[in-house]
Amino acid sequence: MPRRKRKRFVELSFHEKGGEVVVFPDEAEAVRLVDVLGMSQKRAAELMGVSQPTISRLLLQARRKLGIAMLESRRIRIEFDDSFIAVKRCRRCLKPVDRCGCEDGG
Numbered sequence: 409m410p411r412r413k414r415k416r417f418v419e420l421s422f423h424e425k426g427g428e429v430v431v432f433p434d435e436a437e438a439v440r441l442v443d444v445l446g447m448s449q450k451r452a453a454e455l456m457g458v459s460q461p462t463i464s465r466l467l468l469q470a471r472r473k474l475g476i477a478m479l480e481s482r483r484i485r486i487e488f489d490d491s492f493i494a495v496k497r498c499r500r501c502l503k504p505v506d507r508c509g510c511e512d513g514g
Contacts, residue, residue: 422481
């Protein structure tokens with residue numbers, strides 16, 4: 409039988425402000441790699457071609473924006489521009505397909 413859940417004290421109020429929160433693709437990718445796929449920040453930084461402190465900064469910014477969107481009932485929009493490069497990754501090693509060393513090439 410699972411343990412009984414203890415009462416938790418939270419100060420939570422939802423403010424329906426509406427509108428949007430803009431998340432940039434590098435922030436979304438950092439959240440995907442670290443929070444969704446469970447990678448270390450170091451491994452995520454290697455895959456994205458940035459430093460670990462940059463990943464940490466991207467996660468901090470993205471998590472703040474996602475928290476605001478959740479608590480204020482805002483939509484999340486991922487905004488692309490010319491500074492981002494779409495990369496197809498190998499499913500096995502997660503490296504870009506053109507740099508993948510896997511036998512089947514991804």
